Amino acid sequence: MTDSAPHPPPGRAALDALGLPATDAEPPASPLAFPDGGAWRLEIPSVEGPGALQAVLSAAAEWEVPIHRVSQGSGVTMLTDGEITEMVRTCAEVGVELCLFARPGANWDIGAARDSSAGSASSRSRGAAQLEAGVAEAERAASLGVRSLLVADEGLLWVLHSRRADGDLPADLQLKVSVMAGPVNPAALAVQERLGADTVNVPSDLSLHQLAELRAAGPVTLDFYVEAPDNIGGFVRHHEIAGIIRAAAPVYVKFGLRNAPDVYPAGEQLSAVVAASSRERVRRARLGLDALARTPDPPRMSAPGRREQPGCARFAPTGFAGGSAPA
Numbered sequence: 001m002t003d004s005a006p007h008p009p010p011g012r013a014a015l016d017a018l019g020l021p022a023t024d025a026e027p028p029a030s031p032l033a034f035p036d037g038g039a040w041r042l043e044i045p046s047v048e049g050p051g052a053l054q055a056v057l058s059a060a061a062e063w064e065v066p067i068h069r070v071s072q073g074s075g076v077t078m079l080t081d082g083e084i085t086e087m088v089r090t091c092a093e094v095g096v097e098l099c100l101f102a103r104p105g106a107n108w109d110i111g112a113a114r115d116s117s118a119g120s121a122s123s124r125s126r127g128a129a130q131l132e133a134g135v136a137e138a139e140r141a142a143s144l145g146v147r148s149l150l151v152a153d154e155g156l157l158w159v160l161h162s163r164r165a166d167g168d169l170p171a172d173l174q175l176k177v178s179v180m181a182g183p184v185n186p187a188a189l190a191v192q193e194r195l196g197a198d199t200v201n202v203p204s205d206l207s208l209h210q211l212a213e214l215r216a217a218g219p220v221t222l223d224f225y226v227e228a229p230d231n232i233g234g235f236v237r238h239h240e241i242a243g244i245i246r247a248a249a250p251v252y253v254k255f256g257l258r259n260a261p262d263v264y265p266a267g268e269q270l271s272a273v274v275a276a277s278s279r280e281r282v283r284r285a286r287l288g289l290d291a292l293a294r295t296p297d298p299p300r301m302s303a304p305g306r307r308e309q310p311g312c313a314r315f316a317p318t319g320f321a322g323g324s325a326p327a
Contacts, residue, residue, distance in 0.1 A: 027212035038302025039249035041068035048266035059282035075103030095305030099148035123152035161196020186217035
């Protein structure tokens with residue numbers, strides 16, 4: 001459980017002493033937590049292959065950063081079977097969850113919408129062919145031992161959840177919604193939870209009060225970039241980590257990297273950049289942990305090695321018939 005009465009943040013007393021206005025009233029604290037009682041976990045994103053994974057684990061040992069999950073953005077297709085197997089083995093040895101992206105998506109496709117000023121198609125599965133390809137990537141990854149998949153399309157999410165419920169995908173497979181499909185209101189979050197999401201990456205420009213509104217919609221775990229890559233806003237919110245956790249728990253706190261190139265899809269031509277960026281994300285996590293430690297009564301972290309999620313509401317995973325909606 002999280003604190004029901006958050007303490008004033010560092011620096012508030014100095015403003016009070018000078019009669020200066022401080023921040024608005026704090027949002028309500030989340031009453032929820034991970035099954036082990038922890039309020040938050042730590043994730044390092046953009047871990048694009050075995051080399052990047054080793055860079056992350058080396059930096060984590062150097063800076064004493066506990067990591068619960070690493071995630072990848074280039075997609076299952078951009079890794080060989082051997083690379084996936086190596087990453088699965090390495091993560092199992094150190095008790096870190098591995099999450100791979102089930103692509104392709106519209107932003108790599110031939111459709112013109114990917115270059116529109118609105119970017120309306122984003123990374124969603126464009127057409128039945130991409131939907132089928134996403135399912136195939138998920139099946140391949142699961143067969144190689146991957147038990148966490150990142151998706152950026154509600155349709156793909158529902159199909160994969162249905163196959164998981166039917167036993168065609170492992171029961172312990174977790175489905176994580178990408179920030180590229182992140183919900184911005186409570187109803188949208190509730191829909192993704194019911195379509196099978198185990199964790200949902202919400203946009204990083206949400207206020208603490210808006211995060212609290214989403215949390216009130218249901219128990220599904222949230223993911224939140226406290227430092228966001230430039231292509232999703234470039235926000236740096238390390239000073240708000242305690243407030244983010246209290247409003248959104250249970251939540252994965254993610255450390256992206258501002259002023260770093262978009263490396264998707266990654267490869268040998270970008271190996272030095274990927275490795276350096278991976279190490280710096282872990283250093284940023286150390287800065288975040290230090291900032292959190294300086295706050296009064298910081299929220300409790302979930303134990304390293306834990307991956308179980310709160311129970312969620314679900315639509316019945318039955319097929320559509322004659323255009324009817326799921327039960």
